[in-house]
Amino acid sequence: MVSRRTIPVTGIWLAGLTSGVMALLGLDLVLVCGVLGVWIGSLFLVTSTPPENQTAKRNKRLSMSSMRELVENSSTPVLVTEKGNIAIANRSARKLLGTHIGGQDARVVFRQPAAIKLLGKKKGGQALVRGLVRRQDVWRINRQVIDEELAVIELINQNAEADVSRAHTDFVANASHELRTPLASIIGYVETLSESGENFDTPMSQKFLGTIEREAKRMQHLISDLMSLSRVEAEKHDLPDKNLELAPLVERAARDAAGAERTDWLEFELAEKPIVQGDQQQLEQVIRNLVDNAFKYGHDDTYVRVRLDNSRPGEARITVSDTGDGIPSEHVPHLTRRFYRTDPSRSRASGGTGLGLAIVKHIVERHRGRLDIQSTEGVGTRVIVRLPQVDPEAEAKDAAPAFRPTS
Structure with a gap:
């Protein structure tokens, strides 16, 4: 009918x-x-x-329209190809590859041998492509064939995984190198002493023993810093919830770092008494590392200044300043990298491990704070730590149960 x-x-x-x-x-x-x-x-x-080809065309247009609406707002770049040409590119794909890609041959858009090989397959698959947009980019391309003409391409960003893998490789290589140096010194001097017989009272023997002790302590410090860095990184997503009065903590940790022989060269200016939510051991470690660095790289018989104040409402600011040679500006952005040193020989001679500021950065980030390093050659260096303050009265008010008068 x-x-x-x-x-x-x-x-x-x-x-x-x-x-x-x-x-x-x-x-x-x-x-x-x-x-x-x-x-x-x-x-x-x-x-x-109606002719079958007209029905098929109408259905395909409806299908393509629905597919475009479905993938348009996806955060993952998605492309739909028709006979090898880009028929649909969602917003993320256009932002990544350019707004001009519509209607282009997919092989021209990707221009990568691995991607072109994948596009030529009759069945779907995946390929890993490097340098798709930027030189260090790594993307995984997933391609799913719908029919003889249509295919869906999904781009998965692998940069984070690649960065973690690269950082892990660099870390292991640097740690191995740092541990190998003191171990080689210890083994060499021990072998020399062993060949000299039982007489350890000679000046050379005493010199060797002193080197062994120094290198062993350096290795001990390095392992301790590695363990500290590992613990901080493991806890970096856990926000501390203990209220701490910052002024006594800063003064105590600074004096511990200076030791009895350097404490007279500490200059304090603790004008404020802010309270922060924090991990006491980690915040003390921040102060110790900064004060120790200031003494190591400042000039002899000059003061290290430790200041605590409010840089702005709701923010505590700790500033540790030294009077030293300063740091060239090109080195400043890299100072918080693991094992980065502006002067490796001087750092090793002073017992530095190259991990102090990396530990400081991770602790400050865990406390939702900010770390700034300012340095002028020939004048000195200032390291500034900013931490969010806590208002105990407001917290107590929020925690108190609402008063309800009895009838």
Whole structure:
């Protein structure tokens, strides 16, 4: 049965009108009726079942429109190719690859041998591509074939995994190098002493023993810093919740770092008494590392200044300053990297491990603070730690139960 909306009304009227004219002209009535029947039948035959290719095209357009709406706001770059050309590119894909990619050959868009090989496969698959947008970028391309013409391409960012892997490799290499140096010294001097017999009272023996002790302590400090850094990184997502009064903590940790022989060269300015939420051991470690660095790299017989104040409302600021040679500006952005040294020989001679500021940075980040390093050559260096303050009265007010008068 043909539905009303598919009845070719206009065609039927035209056929009837034409047949009437033919009858008026005196044509045979049987012939006229036959022409009318064939005409109307052909109209029903054409309109009742649209061509399959038209239906397929209409369905494909609807499908593509729905697919475009579905993937447009996805945070993952998604592309749909039709016969190898980009038919759909969602917002993330356009931001990554450019707004001009619509209609282009996918092979031209990617321009990577691994990606081109994947696009040429009849079945889906995945490929790892480097340098897709920037030189160090790493992306995994997932391709799923829908039919002979359509395929969906998904781009997965692998930069974070690559950075972690690279950092791990660099860390192991640097740690191995740092441990190898004192171990080689210890082994060499021990072997020399062993060959010299039992007499350790000679000046050379005493010198060797002093070197062994120094290198062993250096290795001990390095291992201790490595363990500290590992613990801080493991806890970096856990926000401390203990309220600490910062002034006595800063003064105590600074004096511990200076030791009895250097404590007279400490200069304090603890004008404020802010309270912060923090881990006491880690914050003390921050102060010890900064004060120790200031004494190591400042000039002899000059003061190390430790200041505590409020840089702005709700923020405590700790500043540790030295008077030294300063640090060239090109080195400052890299100072918090593991094992980074501006002067390796001087750092090792002073017992530095190259991990102190890396530990400080991770502790400050765990406390939702900020670390700034300012240095001027020939003048000195200032390291500033900013931490969010806590208002105990406001906390107590929030924690107190609401007062409800009894009836």
